[in-house]
């Protein structure tokens with residue numbers, strides 16, 4: 641039981657013990673949205689859970705940790721008119737806040753929000769709101785993007801160009817975690833691969849300005865080179881990404897923050913004209 645990291649697989653007394661041990665509580669966030677013709681709409685959920693679970697298993701050898709169920713619902717309105725299902729930002733923010741409060745009530749003091757979906761900024765907004773609310777915990781905002789960049793650098797020459805959306809690494813990791821969820825006949829080839837349309841604005845194409853609306857630039861919901869992925873690459877990618885993420889979990893688990901929680905700060909605050 642002690643080697644379990646997924647909350648849903650633990651009896652309540654083990655979950656309570658983790659809270660009492662000041663365990664790191666991780667909330668992984670995926671999304672439901674198109675990932676090209678060859679990958680499922682749950683791509684972000686599948687790889688996020690795969691990477692976070694493996695990272696937590698590595699970290700659990702050194703620090704107490706517990707992983708909450710992955711949020712499948714995320715703010716995905718940006719993906720319209722492609723197939724996407726998700727709440728409005730304020731709904732997600734409320735839900736996250738309540739889950740975080742429930743964790744704090746149970747005794748958790750180190751809570752990691754792991755955003756496995758790069759196109760979403762609502763959790764960050766929620767974090768800022770929560771920091772202001774005086775909760776008795778420390779919140780850590782960990783973004784998949786940084787872990788992916790580190791992993792691609794570590795893969796070196798083995799990493800194909802252009803990571804993309806529904807591209808080589810997402811395809812590879814899904815193929816490793818859930819081989820039944822990649823549709824080989826529908827993987828775009830180099831010949832028929834969709835070209836991202838130039839925006840007609842230099843400032844957009846060179847990255848200085850973000851044009852809102854993914855669908856305006858890619859008619860079939862993917863970018864990058866999905867044909868360059870593989871199950872083997874997915875295994876390597878997941879192991880490396882999990883290793884980098886585990887380092888973060890371990891550091892959070894081992895160290896205490898240099899500053900008090902928002903609640904402690906509130907209690908310490910003395911009015912200027914007292």
Ligand SMILES: [Zn+2]
Pocket residue numbers: 675683684805806810
């Ligand atoms: Zn994705």
